[in-house]
Amino acid sequence: MPKNIIDIKSICHTFSDGYVGIQNISVSISQGEFIILAGKNGSGKTTFLRHLNGLLLPDSGQIIVNGHDVSKHLIQTRKTVGMVFQDADTQIVGDTVFDEVAFGLENLKVKRQKINEKVSLILKDLNLFHLKNRSPFTLSGGEKRKLAIAGILVMNPELIMFDEPFSNLDHPGTIQVLSTIIDLNRSGHTIIIATHDVETIICEATRIIIMKDGRIKEDGNPLDIINRLESYGVREPCSSKLGLGIKPYG
Numbered sequence: 486m487p488k489n490i491i492d493i494k495s496i497c498h499t500f501s502d503g504y505v506g507i508q509n510i511s512v513s514i515s516q517g518e519f520i521i522l523a524g525k526n527g528s529g530k531t532t533f534l535r536h537l538n539g540l541l542l543p544d545s546g547q548i549i550v551n552g553h554d555v556s557k558h559l560i561q562t563r564k565t566v567g568m569v570f571q572d573a574d575t576q577i578v579g580d581t582v583f584d585e586v587a588f589g590l591e592n593l594k595v596k597r598q599k600i601n602e603k604v605s606l607i608l609k610d611l612n613l614f615h616l617k618n619r620s621p622f623t624l625s626g627g628e629k630r631k632l633a634i635a636g637i638l639v640m641n642p643e644l645i646m647f648d649e650p651f652s653n654l655d656h657p658g659t660i661q662v663l664s665t666i667i668d669l670n671r672s673g674h675t676i677i678i679a680t681h682d683v684e685t686i687i688c689e690a691t692r693i694i695i696m697k698d699g700r701i702k703e704d705g706n707p708l709d710i711i712n713r714l715e716s717y718g719v720r721e722p723c724s725s726k727l728g729l730g731i732k733p734y735g
């Protein structure tokens with residue numbers, strides 16, 4: 486049995502203006518899962534993800550990551566759980582692609598030679614090495630998304646959360662990011678993808694969690710839930726609508 490990376494017990498989160506973002510969520514996530522987190526705009530997906538790496542803390546309830554309470558082990562949590570944000574531009578801190586990926590390791594005071602080795606390896610893996618001296622702001626949307634993934638990967642988190650990883654990507658960009666995510670899962674990383682675009686990723690997912698009004702409404706095998714997606718404001722994949730089951734993207 487794979488171990489649980491995350492155990493969430495009855496968490497609630499109310500924002501400072503009184504809006505209830507998360508209501509009574511309990512869920513466990515095991516090592517190696519590939520989870521789609523779906524739900525219409527404002528259903529609470531990003532708010533939920535931000536709790537998993539301690540960017541937001543619950544008002545009540547508990548989040549356990551690898552046996553430790555997130556609120557008491559923030560640094561360890563962020564080493565275990567990485568998040569690739571939807572808007573890659575807002576995360577850029579480095580003058581060059583290389584510096585951007587090196588940033589997290591520099592913060593951890595890793596030795597320069599080790600940083601150079603790790604960053605070069607990740608950039609080569611993601612086919613970004615030829616861009617290493619470019620300003621991140623000059624990259625295309627797909628390249629920026631891959632750079633954001635590189636910045637998280639270099640820290641080698643066990644669980645990687647992607648918030649809308651396919652938004653604004655064209656077909657080749659979607660394929661590049663999709664294959665990167667699939668490779669990460671195959672090499673042992675646990676994956677959670679918050680997306681409206683279930684069709685792109687459904688074939689890879691082992692589980693779908695659907696949120697509505699800050700609550701989890703469905704949680705299970707994608708094939709069991711696929712026909713109910715539209716009742717939660719999420720588009721059902723075309724092939725499924727036509728009675729043809731699910732098909733890989735491409």
Ligand SMILES: Nc1ncnc2c1ncn2[C@@H]1O[C@H](COP(=O)(O)OP(=O)(O)OP(=O)(O)O)[C@@H](O)[C@H]1O
Pocket residue numbers: 500501502504505506524525526527528529530531532533
């Ligand atoms: N800081 C905040 N203060 C008050 N309300 C907030 C705050 N952040 C988010 N919300 C509200 O919480 C709800 C859930 O937001 P969230 O960003 O988690 O939704 P989402 O499912 O990720 O939506 P989308 O699909 O548009 O990305 C929304 O109604 C949003 O307006």
Ligand SMILES: [Mg+2]
Pocket residue numbers: 530531532648679
């Ligand atoms: Mg969101």
